[in-house]
Amino acid sequence: MVPTNYYIILSAILFGLGVFAFVFKRNIITIFMSIELMLNAVNLAFVAFSRALGKLDGQVFVLFVIVVAAAEAAVGLGIIILIARNRQSLNVERVDLLKL
Amino acid sequence: MTAPLAVFFVLAALAVIGAVNLILQKHPIHSALSLIVVMVALAGLYLLMGAEFVAAVQIIVYGGAIMVLFVLVIMLLNAGIEEHTSISKLAGVPGLLLVAALGGFIAATIARSTDVVQAAQQTGEMSSTKGISNMLFRDFVYPFELTSFLILVAIMGAVLLAQREKS
Numbered sequence: 001m002v003p004t005n006y007y008i009i010l011s012a013i014l015f016g017l018g019v020f021a022f023v024f025k026r027n028i029i030t031i032f033m034s035i036e037l038m039l040n041a042v043n044l045a046f047v048a049f050s051r052a053l054g055k056l057d058g059q060v061f062v063l064f065v066i067v068v069a070a071a072e073a074a075v076g077l078g079i080i081i082l083i084a085r086n087r088q089s090l091n092v093e094r095v096d097l098l099k100l
Numbered sequence: 101m102t103a104p105l106a107v108f109f110v111l112a113a114l115a116v117i118g119a120v121n122l123i124l125q126k127h128p129i130h131s132a133l134s135l136i137v138v139m140v141a142l143a144g145l146y147l148l149m150g151a152e153f154v155a156a157v158q159i160i161v162y163g164g165a166i167m168v169l170f171v172l173v174i175m176l177l178n179a180g181i182e183e184h185t186s187i188s189k190l191a192g193v194p195g196l197l198l199v200a201a202l203g204g205f206i207a208a209t210i211a212r213s214t215d216v217v218q219a220a221q222q223t224g225e226m227s228s229t230k231g232i233s234n235m236l237f238r239d240f241v242y243p244f245e246l247t248s249f250l251i252l253v254a255i256m257g258a259v260l261l262a263q264r265e266k267s
Contacts, residue, residue: 017116
């Protein structure tokens, strides 16, 4: 059996990489993908704890997270299409309408 | 090293390499493909943990539906190589600081709670799909119905957003 700690550490590493990609990347689609990476890291922790505690609640919650991620992807990509149509660019630095 | 541990390290290395590649690649389509590698590796890890239903859903919904949507939008918008200005290169510094702070916090939490997690009984084999469906349609039936409402709203929102404005 693989210790639960290993899964949690892997989950933390993936979440950290997702946070870094979220801050560092400049393409709006890649930023959106790093959000998905963070959600995946959290799912891994959920399943690991579900196994460690011998309860299925964590796995059921993962299904809900996946549903919310799918809905978020649909709406978010719609917004991205709108931004690309209005700004002719996918760079987040060009999306600065609120900047003084 | 036992067999499950070896499989874990191979899949974990695959996931971490995919995530690092997502950051290193300049073109969004390459980032999307490395994200698919991460998701498939995570599905393997779920199988290793005996969560076969979650693994299947991970492959079908994440690797299939969501990533196809991403790749479709990247190709639809003809997304090119991302450009970094000199200011945006500096974004890596607060990013690294944030990751370091977050990593320290998580490491401290793991170090503190190790005993509780280790003391918990490890039940490797559980009839996961049957149990999940029992819980989903009995204990969590109201949240389950709410998610269908959420998806309905998301569909309407996506259609409304992507619609061309009538002039």
